[in-house]
Amino acid sequence: MLNCRQVTRLVSQSMDAKLRWYQWLGMRIHLLYCVWCRRYVAQVQFLRKAAKELGLEADAAPAHKLSNEAKDRIRTRLQEASRNDPPPSQ
């Protein structure tokens, strides 16, 4: 019988790779009777979904902002590079 520690590892592993049939079976059997691990499965799957959906959205309200000094420095650098490499004419 697998315990919760083993099952949580397998749950995570199963999200990125195929389990061996006996690992998969052991995990399923454990989940039949363990409500904590069932919640764990649902919740880590939610984490995956959240990460995906928040991925770029997370930038909608940038948590960090470039300082003005950094902006100026990058701007200067871009202007220099622009001069050396004029825009392609179309």
Added chain:
Amino acid sequence: MSVQPLRTEHADTPLREKSDLVDPERWLDEYGDVLFSFAMVRVRERSTAQDLVQETFLAALKARGSFAGRSTERAWLFGILRNKLADYYRLQSREVPLEDPEKVPEEEGFFHASGPGKDGWISRIAPKPWAAPDASLVSKEFQAAFQECVSALPEKVAQVFLRREVDEIASEEICKEFGISPNNFWVMLHRARMGLRRCLEVNWFGPKRDAK
């Protein structure tokens, strides 16, 4: 600084029709902060994140002739930044070898270390039911809580997690970037999931939420 509304015509219109807008300085104003923020969550150091943003714009400047408007300008810049991050991770893995995550018990404190319930959840911190998790996805506060929980993870663990789950890079590719074995890779992912799950439960889905 004025806040640019996202997903307006600027962000989502293919560049081809707007070639008169190709302007690195406008990139800086429009995308500087979002790119910087994206990089900060991953590298956690202002100067490194600034360098990555600068590198991104310089590469974009070089490549802008070949940008054919197949994607949005925003997605294009993010794509370049992701490549720069991959380079950065590769370099880091050569300079600072990852400590062996096997040495760090990934689920420390979650399971009974001994006794009849050995390796079972400690009931006090076992997963609790979450109320309507999907509804949280649209919440700005949830977004902030999620980011904060990611920041609370060990840096490398967070990087691997974001690389896999946000950037959706293939596992083998991530192993190469970070110079880790497949086993280390999934141990780190497991740690990330254990930590994030718990953090969100405490800080978002827990009783504190009702008090908000």
